[in-house]
Amino acid sequence: MAGTVTVPGSSKPSTPLLKDELDIVIPTIRNLDFLEMWRPFFQPYHLIIVQDGDPTKTIKVPEGFDYELYNRNDINRILGPKASCISFKDSACRCFGYMVSKKKYIYTIDDDCFVAKDPSGKDINALEQHIKNLLSPSTPFFFNTLYDPYREGADFVRGYPFSLREGAHTAVSHGLWLNIPDYDAPTQLVKPKERNERYVDAVMTIPKGTLFPMCGMNLAFDRDLIGPAMYFGLMGDGQPIGRYDDMWAGWCVKVICDHLSLGVKTGLPYIWHSKASNPFVNLKKEYKGIFWQEDIIPFFQNVTIPKDCDTVQKCYIYLSGQVKEKLGKIDPYFAKLGDAMVTWIEAWDELNPAGPAAGKDKAK
Amino acid sequence: MAGTVTVPGSSKPSTPLLKDELDIVIPTIRNLDFLEMWRPFFQPYHLIIVQDGDPTKTIKVPEGFDYELYNRNDINRILGPKASCISFKDSACRCFGYMVSKKKYIYTIDDDCFVAKDPSGKDINALEQHIKNLLSPSTPFFFNTLYDPYREGADFVRGYPFSLREGAHTAVSHGLWLNIPDYDAPTQLVKPKERNERYVDAVMTIPKGTLFPMCGMNLAFDRDLIGPAMYFGLMGDGQPIGRYDDMWAGWCVKVICDHLSLGVKTGLPYIWHSKASNPFVNLKKEYKGIFWQEDIIPFFQNVTIPKDCDTVQKCYIYLSGQVKEKLGKIDPYFAKLGDAMVTWIEAWDELNPAGPAAGKDKAK
Numbered sequence: 001m002a003g004t005v006t007v008p009g010s011s012k013p014s015t016p017l018l019k020d021e022l023d024i025v026i027p028t029i030r031n032l033d034f035l036e037m038w039r040p041f042f043q044p045y046h047l048i049i050v051q052d053g054d055p056t057k058t059i060k061v062p063e064g065f066d067y068e069l070y071n072r073n074d075i076n077r078i079l080g081p082k083a084s085c086i087s088f089k090d091s092a093c094r095c096f097g098y099m100v101s102k103k104k105y106i107y108t109i110d111d112d113c114f115v116a117k118d119p120s121g122k123d124i125n126a127l128e129q130h131i132k133n134l135l136s137p138s139t140p141f142f143f144n145t146l147y148d149p150y151r152e153g154a155d156f157v158r159g160y161p162f163s164l165r166e167g168a169h170t171a172v173s174h175g176l177w178l179n180i181p182d183y184d185a186p187t188q189l190v191k192p193k194e195r196n197e198r199y200v201d202a203v204m205t206i207p208k209g210t211l212f213p214m215c216g217m218n219l220a221f222d223r224d225l226i227g228p229a230m231y232f233g234l235m236g237d238g239q240p241i242g243r244y245d246d247m248w249a250g251w252c253v254k255v256i257c258d259h260l261s262l263g264v265k266t267g268l269p270y271i272w273h274s275k276a277s278n279p280f281v282n283l284k285k286e287y288k289g290i291f292w293q294e295d296i297i298p299f300f301q302n303v304t305i306p307k308d309c310d311t312v313q314k315c316y317i318y319l320s321g322q323v324k325e326k327l328g329k330i331d332p333y334f335a336k337l338g339d340a341m342v343t344w345i346e347a348w349d350e351l352n353p354a355g356p357a358a359g360k361d362k363a364k
Numbered sequence: 365m366a367g368t369v370t371v372p373g374s375s376k377p378s379t380p381l382l383k384d385e386l387d388i389v390i391p392t393i394r395n396l397d398f399l400e401m402w403r404p405f406f407q408p409y410h411l412i413i414v415q416d417g418d419p420t421k422t423i424k425v426p427e428g429f430d431y432e433l434y435n436r437n438d439i440n441r442i443l444g445p446k447a448s449c450i451s452f453k454d455s456a457c458r459c460f461g462y463m464v465s466k467k468k469y470i471y472t473i474d475d476d477c478f479v480a481k482d483p484s485g486k487d488i489n490a491l492e493q494h495i496k497n498l499l500s501p502s503t504p505f506f507f508n509t510l511y512d513p514y515r516e517g518a519d520f521v522r523g524y525p526f527s528l529r530e531g532a533h534t535a536v537s538h539g540l541w542l543n544i545p546d547y548d549a550p551t552q553l554v555k556p557k558e559r560n561e562r563y564v565d566a567v568m569t570i571p572k573g574t575l576f577p578m579c580g581m582n583l584a585f586d587r588d589l590i591g592p593a594m595y596f597g598l599m600g601d602g603q604p605i606g607r608y609d610d611m612w613a614g615w616c617v618k619v620i621c622d623h624l625s626l627g628v629k630t631g632l633p634y635i636w637h638s639k640a641s642n643p644f645v646n647l648k649k650e651y652k653g654i655f656w657q658e659d660i661i662p663f664f665q666n667v668t669i670p671k672d673c674d675t676v677q678k679c680y681i682y683l684s685g686q687v688k689e690k691l692g693k694i695d696p697y698f699a700k701l702g703d704a705m706v707t708w709i710e711a712w713d714e715l716n717p718a719g720p721a722a723g724k725d726k727a728k
Contacts, residue, residue: 119483142574142576142661143575143576143577143630144576144577145540145577145579145630146540146560147564153558153560153561153562154545154560154562155547155551155555155558156547156551157546157547157548157577157579158546158548158577158579158607158650159548159577159578159608159610159611159657160548160577161657162550162658163658164661176509176510181510181518181519181521182522183519183520183521183522184521184522184524186526187519187522191519194517194519195517196510196517197517198517198565199565200511200564200565201562201563201564202564204568206507206571207570207571207573207574208574209571210506210571210573211506211507212508212509213507213508213509213521213522213523213524243522244523246523247522247523250523266507266509286522293525294525294527297506297525297528
C-alpha cells in the first residue's frame with residue numbers, strides 16, 4: 001500500500017503518512033530551532049512557514065527540511081489589496097498558509113511546542129495521531145461513553161443506535177498540551193504555577209450543537225472539507241484584540257461543521273508546550289475579547305445557517321453577514337471583521353480556483 | 365468538619381463520605397458474595413437490596429453490612445396495585461430501591477462488578493469518585509477541552525466564557541467499566557473476546573442537547589435533583605423487551621436535566637466488570653429495542669418540555685404523555701410504558717410526600 005508504513009511482523013498497515021497530501025503550517029518570528037526535535041516526524045513533510053513581523057529579518061530553518069517561507073511582503077504581493085484580511089503581528093497570520101497550500105490536509109503547530117512523552121516515556125508522534133483522527137470517522141450525533149469507538153479495542157456501547165455507527169467525516173482534529181495549559185490571562189495571573197501533567201488517553205468527538213474553545217497550537221484539519229472556514233480573523237497590529245484568532249476560527253468552524261454534518265475531534269495527541277506567554281501582555285490583547293465573548297458565544301449558539309448553504313464558502317459568507325448585523329452592534333470592529341471574512345473567501349477562491357466546489361461534496 | 369475524613373499531614377478535607385446521605389442500591393438474584401471485595405468502601409453505607417425473581421429464595425448478605433432487603437412480595441405489599449410499574453425478572457427492578465430510599469444520593473451497582481485498579485495498581489474507590497463528581501459542578505453549556513475544570517491541576521481554558529464558569533448542579537455521575545465492556549448482543553457476538561483495558565483518566569460533562577447511553581451498572585445520582593426521572597421502565601417478565609431499562613432512564617433523565625439546567629457526568633470511576641452475560645439470551649431481550657431505538661432516539665432528540673414544567677415530576681408526566689402519543693404508534697408497548705411512567709410518579713410521590721417540591725429548588 002503506497003504511502004503507508006507497516007509494523008514489522010504485522011500484516012496490518014499502520015497509519016498512512018500522507019506525505020504528499022499534508023502541509024505543516026508554522027507561524028513564527030524567530031529561527032525555527034524547535035524543528036530539530038520534530039525532525040524524525042516532520043522531515044517527510046512540506047512546511048509552509050508564515051513569517052510574522054519585520055519582513056527584513058531572516059528566519060533560519062534547520063537543514064534538510066523542505067519548506068516555503070512567506071513574509072509580509074510576500075503576502076502583500078500575492079494577495080494585493082486583499083492582503084488586508086491577513087493579520088500582522090499576531091499568529092493569526094498563519095491562516096495565509098492554509099490558503100496557499102495545495103494539499104488536502106493541514107497541520108499547524110506553534111514554534112514553542114515540543115515533542116511530548118506518553119506515560120510509558122515514549123515520544124509522541126503528534127502528527128501520526130492527528131492523521132489517525134482525521135482518517136477515521138467522528139460521532140457528532142450521539143455520545144459514546146467509551147470514547148472513540150473506531151479505536152482498536154473499543155466499539156460502540158449498548159444503546160448506541162446502529163444507524164449512527166457509520167459516523168461523520170472528520171474535518172478537524174484538535175490536539176492538547178502537556179506542561180503549560182492554554183489559559184487566558186486572568187487564569188494565568190491567578191495560577192502562574194499550574195502545569196498540565198495529566199495525560200488523558202482519549203479522543204472525543206465534540207457533539208453536534210456544542211461549541212468549544214479551539215486552540216491553534218496543535219491543530220490539524222481537512223482543507224478540502226473545512227479549509228475556507230479556517231480564517232483566523234483580524235488580530236494584532238491595528239486591531240483592538242489579539243489571542244482570539246483560533247477561538248474565532250473554532251466557533252465558525254464548529255457551527256459550519258454542525259450544519260454540514262462534519263465531525264470535530266479533540267483529545268490526543270499531546271504536544272509539550274514549553275513556555276507561558278506574558279500574562280500582562282496577554283491581558284492587554286484579550287481584555288476586549290473576554291467581555292465580547294459573552295455575546296459572541298450566544299450568537300454562535302443561536303445562529304442557524306440556511307439549508308441552501310451547501311458549501312463551506314456559502315456558509316461562511318452567510319456567517320459574515322450575520323456577524324456584521326448581529327455583532328456589529330457590540331463594536332464597529334465586527335463590521336470590519338465581517339468584511340474581512342468576505343475578503344478572505346474571495347482570496348481563497350482566487351488562490352484555489354476549484355474552491356466553490358469544495359466542501360462536503362469532496363468528502364471521500 | 366463532620367462527615368469528612370482528612371488525609372494525615374494535610375489540612376485539606378478529602379471527599380466527604382456522605383454516609384448518612386447516601387444509599388447503595390443493589391438488584392440481585394443471588395448471594396451477595398461480591399460485597400466482600402467492596403467491604404472497605406461500602407461498609408459505612410446503608411444498602412438497599414432489591415431481590416429479583418423467586419421471593420422464597422434467601423439471599424445471603426455478608427456479615428457486618430447494614431441493609432434492608434425487598435423481594436417481590438415486599439414490593440407488592442408496599443406499592444399495592446402500583447407495583448405494576450416495577451419490573452420483574454429484570455434488573456430494572458432496582459428502581460424500587462431509589463423510590464424507598466430516604467437519602468439524598470443513590471449509588472447503584474451490579475453484583476458482577478468488582479473493585480478495579482488504577483494504572484498505578486491501586487484499588488479504585490468508585491464511590492468516593494462518584495461523590496466527588498456529584499459534589500462538584502458540571503459544565504453542560506460549553507465544552508472544556510481539558511476535561512473537568514474543577515479537578516485539581518485543571519481549570520477552564522482560554523476562550524471559555526467567564527459567565528459559564530460556575531457551571532451547573534450535577535445530577536448524575538455515570539461510571540465506566542474495565543474488562544467486559546457494556547456492549548449490545550450483536551457486538552458481543554461479533555467481538556466475544558474484546559476487553560476494555562484502557563483507563564481514561566477523565567470525567568466529562570455530557571453537553572446539553574446531547575443524548576448518551578446510560579448504563580446502570582455503576583451509576584450515582586442526586587435523588588433530590590433527578591430521582592423521580594430514574595425510572596427503569598417495564599422490562600423482563602411479561603414485557604417484549606429487556607436490557608433497555610437503564611437506556612430508557614438515561615434518555616428521560618438527560619432530556620429533563622437539559623430542561624432544568626442540571627449536569628450529567630461520565631467517565632471515572634471504573635469498576636471491574638467480571639462476566640459477560642450470554643449474548644444469545646441478550647439478543648432475544650434486546651432485538652426489539654435495537655430497532656425501536658432508531659425511532660426512540662430521534663423522539664428524545666426532538667422533544668421539547670414546556671417551560672412551565674419546573675419540577676422533575678412535571679417534566680416526567682409531560683414526557684409520559686409524549687411517549688404515549690408519539691411512540692405509541694410504533695408499538696402498543698409504549699402506551700403501556702407511558703401509563704407505567706405515570707404510575708411510577710404517583711408511587712414516588714406517595715412514598716416521598718415532599719416529592720412535588722423535589723427538583724431544582726432543592727439544589728444546594
